[in-house]
Amino acid sequence: MKRILSICSVVFLLAATLFSCVEEQDFDQYDEIEVTPTLEASMLYVEAPEDMVNSAPSNVVFTQNFNFDAFSYDAFSERVLDGTITYLVENTTSKTLSITIEFLDDQDNLLGQADNITVDPNSTSQLDVSYGDAGRSIEIIKNTSSIRVSTTNLGDTTSVSNQPDPKIVVKSSAKFRVQLK
Amino acid sequence: MNLKKLVFLGLFLASFVVNGQNKQILYDFSEIPQSAMVNPGVEIDFQWYAGIPVLSGVMLxxxxxxxxxxDIFANDGIDINDKIRDRAIYGMDIKDELSGTFQVEFLNLGFRGKNPDLFYTGGMYLEGDAIGYWFxxxxxxxxxxxxxxxxxxxxxSHLKTRGELVNVLHFGLNKNVGDGLTIGGRAKIYSSIFDFNSTKNRGYFVTSPGENNIYVSTLEANMQLRTSGINSISDSFDDETTGSTILKRALLGGNLGLGFDLGFTYHLSDQLVVTGSLLDLGFIYHANDVKxxxxxxxxxxxxxxxxxxxxxxxxxxxxxxxxxxxxxEFLPFEDDSNSYVSFRPTKLYGSIRYNFGEPVSGMANCDCGIKAGRSPSNRAKYVNGLGAQLYAINRPRGPQAALTAFYHRRFGNFMALKATYTVDKFTYSNVGLGINLQAGPVNFYAMADNLLAYRNIAASNYASFQLGLNIISWGKR
Structure with missing residues (x-):
């Protein structure tokens, strides 16, 4: 009898194993997975001393195209959703300066509109530009191949700031959301 | 469900397999020939045995x-992205392991020598093993x-992973020394089909306020990924020669290595037995198709x-x-083909068992009895065995251990059961059950682990099964 009971219990356990349960799973949820990290990094830093500002012909301190391929890599351009570019301009010179920033495609055509930042002497100015659904077209970012930065002196060309090491500094950073899945 | 989803789910499931290689139910289950694979010094009373090719030992x-x-795919109405964020991304710790193991025996033979105290084993099996810690x-x-x-x-350093597919040819010797001691050893030739490991990474990535610009991004890295055999197999997909490529690399055409297993069984008294084994003490030298x-x-x-x-x-x-x-220049990404050595994940088993109850006469032709200590063939087996086992394996983040309590019950010579309760870092409720059936010369065994979790297998943190089919002879009676 004991043997029969033992065998029955084994059969029961094996049956329990064979007829084990799986609670309802919904693998279609896979389609709802969104992997959209937000990446942030510095973009471009330009500085020019006040004596360069003072000696600029026609008050145009400089106009320069900078090759910038970070946005055009497929890994980024095919996945970017939206984001913001932040410009921070620090002016420690004694004159008002105008900074113009333009995004260009690989044929040097202007993409979207230019950003203009006017900075008073001894002051700082910040501009945040949104791209994507809540801002300008994200296509501007996807097609950017170079960035043109122009600085124009709106003041005199003789005064000298009493700040140590006076200069105009253009800082910028990009913060973009990309879709990995 | 499309192929992409299947691949994702396959990878997802594969990546969450864990606690590989502990065969606590098979260990010291001496009615099963494959128990010699986890302790070459197990007491063997067969005259000879032969595993049915491919079916003699399947383990997953x-x-x-x-x-x-x-946790992720339950139909519970919670946004899957919240579940991934809360339960996986932030819910798991870097000590959480993601690993798995499978073994398939192609050949397993054993026979007693002219000297009845010697028993020879040999065979070949395929083993896949991978481990990754939560990155x-x-x-x-x-x-x-x-x-x-x-x-x-x-x-x-959170990236720590290794894996391999290796074919193992082995030859072992089991010797009854007498006075209740049986020892065994096994030599192994490893033929690596592919291998990858990236276990000694260091460094960090950080974004901080910049000195000049708004942010500074810093990457300090000392990282390495070593692979062998991957290119051959990858190329074989294009050439549609995957089968022959894997076969060639499995049969000594890949990277070769050498290893040993050691084990013993010792009767402290008529009823008290200790055992121990050390498995896969070996290495593979990778010089072929290395990247x-x-x-x-x-x-x-x-x-x-x-x-x-x-x-x-x-x-x-x-x-x-x-x-x-x-x-x-400052952060070069390089590749080379320099050879390297990988060490096998070495395993350690130990057990103590107390036998009690009625003695059961063995199948062997013998003058059997409880005190017939000369040969395992002559030693009668008790109906019951109760004991504890220890298991440890060498892993990239250090040894990992498990403790098992077991009860072994024999029903004449036609059936034996072993029930186990195992505690390790993954679960405190792992109850396993193994059954061995003997119908004449035909031997069948099946084992399953973590049975309590079968109430909802999808919620299980661990499951395993193992089964096999052998032909066993105890000689003429």
Missing amino acids: QAGSSGIAVD RDYAILAYEGNADRLNERFDL TFSLNGRNTVEGLEVILPDAFNDPDTDFWEDLVDEVE
């Missing part, structure tokens, strides 16, 4: 220390990015930096290319 283990399928900081970076995480270091990738160095980037007026001295300067060149 799966589980998770940190998460189960149900938490990589997951956070990929899932949420580095934005708004100033000064937070993403630790590159090693490394990233070593440190670099900080604040974007394109243009300091005027000096920057305009050369009107052809490409600041972007200069930046890329600088990163590549």
Whole structure:
């Protein structure tokens, strides 16, 4: 009898194993997975001393195209959703300066509109530009191949700031959301 | 469900398999010939045995220390992205393992020599083994990015993984020394089909307020991924020669290695027995189809930096290319084909067993009895065995151990059962059951683990099964 009971219990356990349960799973949820990290990094830093500002012909301190391929890599351009570019301009010179920033495609055509930042002497100015659904077209970012930065002196060309090491500094950073899945 | 989903789910499930290689039910289950594979010094009373090719030993283990399928895919109305974030990304720890093991025996034979105290074993089996620890900081970076995480270091050492597919040819000897002691050893030739490992990574990635620009991104890396055999198999997909490529590499055409198993069984008294074994004490030398990738160095980037007026001295300067060149110079990504050595995951078993109840006459032709200590063939077996086992395996983050209590019950010579309760870092409720059936010369065994979790297998953190079919002879009666 004991043997029969033992065998029955084994059969029961094996049956329990064979007829084990799986609670309802919904693998279609896979389609709802969104992997959209937000990446942030510095973009471009330009500085020019006040004596360069003072000696600029026609008050145009400089106009320069900078090759910038970070946005055009497929890994980024095919996945970017939206984001913001932040410009921070620090002016420690004694004159008002105008900074113009333009995004260009690989044929040097202007993409979207230019950003203009006017900075008073001894002051700082910040501009945040949104791209994507809540801002300008994200296509501007996807097609950017170079960035043109122009600085124009709106003041005199003789005064000298009493700040140590006076200069105009253009800082910028990009913060973009990309879709990995 | 399309192929992409299937691949994802397959990888997902495969990546959450864990606690590989502990065969606590098979260990010291001496009615089963394959018990010699986990202790070459097990007491063997067969005259000879032969495994049915491919069916003699099939083992698959799966589980998770940190998460189960149900945690993510349960139909519970919770947004799957919240579940991934809360239960996987932040819910798992870097000590959580993601691993799995399978074994398939192609050949397993054993026979007693002219000297009845010697028993020879040999065969061949295929083993796949992989382990990866939860790469938490990589997951956070990929899932949420580095934005708004100033000064937070993403630790590159969180990537710690290894895996291999290896064919093993083995030959073993089991000797009854007398006085209740049986010892055994096994030599193994490993033929590696493919191997990868990346276990000694260091470094970090951090975004901080910049000195000049708004942010500075710093990457300090000392990382390495070593592979062998991957290219051959990858190429074989294009050439449609995958089968022959794997077969060639499995049959000594890949990278070769050498290893040993050792084990013993000793009767402290008529009823008290201790056993121990050390498995896969060996290495593989990878010199064929080797590819090693490394990233070593440190670099900080604040974007394109243009300091005027000096920057305009050369009107052809490409600041972007200069930046890329600088990163590549200070943080070179390189590959080479230098050979390397990988060590097998060595396993250690130990047990103590107390036998009691009625003695059961063995199948062997013998003058049997409880005190017939000369030969395992002559030693009568008790109906009951109760004891404890210890298991440890060498893993990339150090040894990993498990403790098992077991009860072994024999029903004449036609059936034996072994029930186990195992505690390890993954679960405290692992109850396993193994059954061995003997119908004449035909031997069948089946084992399953973590049975309590079968109430909802999707929520299980660990499950395994093992089964096999052998022909056994005890000689003429």
